[in-house]
Amino acid sequence: MKSLRKYLNKIKPHFEKGGKFEKLESTFEAFESFMFVPDTVTKKGTHIRDANDMKRTMAIVVLAVVPTVLFGMWNVGFHHFIATGQEGTILQQFWLGFLRVFPIIVVSYVVGLGIEFAFAEYRGHEVNEGFLVSGILIPLVLPVDTPLWMVAVATAFAVVIGKEVFGGTGMNILNPALTARAFLFFAYPSYMSGNAVWTHGMINGEGIIDTYSGATPLAEAAAGNIDKLPEISDMFFGTILGSIGETSTLAILIGAAILLITGIGSARIMISTFVGGLAMGLLLNAFAVNPFMEIPAWQHLLLGGFAFGAVFMATDPVSAAQTRKGKIIYGFLIGFLAILIRVINPAYPEGVMLAILLMNVFAPLIDHYVIEGNIKKRLKRAKVKA
Amino acid sequence: MSAEKEPLFSSKNIKLLTEPMNDSNPITVQVLGICSALAVTVKIKPAFVLAIAVVIVMAVSNVVISLLRKTVPPRIRIIVQLVVIAAMVILVDQVLKAFLFDVSKQLSVFVGLIITNCIIMGRLEAFALSNKPWPAFLDGIGNASGYGVILIIVAFFRELLGSGTVWGFQVIPESVYNFGYENNGLMILPPMALIVVGAIIWIQRAKNKKLVESN
Incomplete structure (x- = not known):
């Protein structure tokens, strides 16, 4: 760690005003404060100092989301195995879900952070950590088979129209993650609703057994098939169909506990x-x-x-x-x-x-x-x- | 009578034509005529036809009001303006019905609603009532084109992304669709027109700093 600090101190002057890479100042600042607690202190005005800065706040929210992410990945695999009539171990199911969900998370982060960095450089302010949370929330509210380019377009829309237009993190009137979902919901309804989108592989119909319906419990309830609703325990633990991260009430409650205990x-x-x-x-x-x-x-x-x-x-x-x-x-x-x-x-x-x-x-x-x-x-x- | 005659295209008159394109654009700067900008911009063709219709209505009624400006008693000027605009709109509507029936059907009530377009009334009140016919004519053309240009830009993006076509011709090739591309359904809905107009305003103000209000 010390050698890293030394290295950063050594290259820092290049990024400050008048340095070789002064245009990349925001990017440097973002990486520096990502790894080390910044040593700058607010000097003007009355303020309360708290060890909990924005970076840490966002990190805790991401931590709180982790249970739903892991459960969501397993649930994706679990339902794919049911739909194709295969048997599989928990690990196999998780791995399959991981392969599907991980690219969505990567695309969401790369596109969103790319735009955030570009705006920060252009406007000459620091990169805000706000997207760290939006970037993980966007994949969780999407159906598993959402094409990656749609994820990219929706993320770009959410960051630009939902956030940067109003001045970036802290100025937005709408929740960016939900802006992305709303955009997809209205723009590409055939990928966001219906019975085929919630199970991996079903939208292309590959290897799905005939008796499998793919309807979410809500869709069944809306159609009046109350008797087809899953067991209460299934709904609580989350082995039901739905968007990637929304199914398990238990995992969400764990996240809620983390958020409440830390006061975030x-x-x-x-x-x-x-x-x-x-x-x-x-x-x-x-x-x-x-x-x-x-x-x-x-x-x-x-x-x-x-x-x-x-x-x-x-x-x-x-x-x-x-x-x-x-x-x-x-x-x-x-x-x-x-x-x-x-x-x-x-x-x-x-x-x-x-x-x-x-x-x-x-x-x-x-x-x-x-x-x-x-x-x-x-x-x-x-x-x-x- | 003034001794010198002003040339037809003096710099002042040219400004009447060009200002509404940028610095005083009716839609992006004055924020007028938004309703039709949202309603008819799903496809370029109707947007273009409506833009032409507005140019004609506005230029002619500006000239007529300018000619009448010394004879109309101020108390009834709004009624007179409405009569002139309404007469022009009916003429345009009839012509569209006779020669461009399909487009006229797509535009439906929005041709008739040109009467209530705030840009036209606004220019009659603000300009034609106090200026000579020739500048009034130029002002009419300028403002209506400023309106029309925005309409067509918005329609271009909405048609391209929402239907994959431009002026009704397929421009996004079939192979792209086979690759998994989909038309964006949100582009066809009116809220997206508002967002596109907003984006245009954003870009315009980023380039033209004097439009940015300081507060």
Whole structure:
């Protein structure tokens, strides 16, 4: 490590102003601060110092996502073996899934970071670590057989239109990972929905046995086949079909625990999202007119991308509401709308993505009224005393 | 009467033509006429026809209003402007129906809606009412072309990426599709037109720094 530090110190002057490679200053800075804690200190203004900088925050989120990534890889292989009628060990299943999922992760990171570095160089600011999280979240919300070039296009769209247009990390109004998914969902619907996209190999029909349907539990429920819903334990542990990372509620809860213990994810948002979903579920149960509406409210929380969205997407600190009260309203409405869209709107089998994006847009408005309300309350108090 | 006669294409008059192309573009700078820019830009052909229609309507009504500018009482000027525009739009609509029926059907109500296009009313109010016919004519052509150019650029990208065609001709070869390429369905939906217009505004302001508001 020491020799690396020495080497970096030696080449540093070349990248500073007036040096040989001054155009690559942001790139150098990014790699330096990636490996060592930066020694620069904020000198102006009042501020609280915390050992937890953005790099570490992002690293913890990536760590929290790891269980879902590993489980997702195994689940891909597991379902491929079922669909083709083969037997396989856990390791074989994992390896197959790894071969499918890993390229998607690589493409997402290479394209996204490439654009981030280019913008940082062009604008002359530091490369932000924000994409480290988006880059792993994008593959997790996609079906396993999404063509790699589509992943690349969607990532580029999300980084440029979802983030850089507004000024980069910290300025975006929409969650970049969900922007990428929404882009694919509307641009290439045949690769993002239906029964064939969730199992590896099924979209090309190679070697799939005839009795295999490939429908996700949500699709079965939407079609009214409640009896075909998997066991509750399967839904909890995640051996069901769905996007790569969304199936296992258990793995997601492990991630949620990591986020909550380290204080990085907002408990208010997570809990109020689940409460909102539950409330809408109960409401639908009360007025149920079809089998889909009769599904017990708590089961909705295990199905589809609800848990994943609540834990990893809704809690994105940039696009969520910032005030305490605002976070509760924001989370509650996400859960509430997600289940409403899921059950009532036949065009969208899953509503979590749209609900979160919609509330992302409303988050500043919620904050505005929470702050206004607080100001009014305090003014009133001041007048009474005077 | 002024002693000297201004040449027809004085630099001031040329500016009337060129300014709306960049510095005061009706769509990207003044942000007018957005609704039709979103609605008719799925394919280039209808966008082009609408652009031509707007150029004709705008140039002629600018000249007519400019000629009438001293006789119209200010109180009823809006009504007079509307009558002139509406007459022109009906003429254009009839011509389209007679000679370009297919395109006219694709454009449907958007030809009629030229009447409500804020760019036209805006230029009549802001320019034609206080200027001579010739500059008013140039101003009409300039602004309508500035609008049309953006329409065609947006339509080009939406048609190319959304349908793989340009002016109805297949330009993305079959072999690319066999390789796994797909048309982008989002390009056909109106929100993408807004994003393309936004991207054009972004590029324009990156090149033309004086358009960037300071705050």
